[in-house]
Amino acid sequence: MKTSNLKNYTLSKLYCNIFGHHYDISKKVTQHVKEYTCTCCKKQMTTNGNGRLTELTTVFEDINSVLEYMHKRRSIRLNQKLAS
């Protein structure tokens, strides 16, 4: 079971190396920042400050969680403003 999973993973990676990754949005952090996951090899990418795609490292995961938190707070404030 484990060996076949590993084999599939290696094949997926090989496929991506040849044909390129196929990213799907896995998470919308803010309007401009999103996280992407390759449907083939599950490699994760994110939008960085320059609006370019970069590998989703733990550093970027932390940045994104802060961004998401700030974005949510801002949306709540906006909603409250609209409601009053």
Ligand SMILES: [Zn+2]
């Ligand atoms: Zn891939």
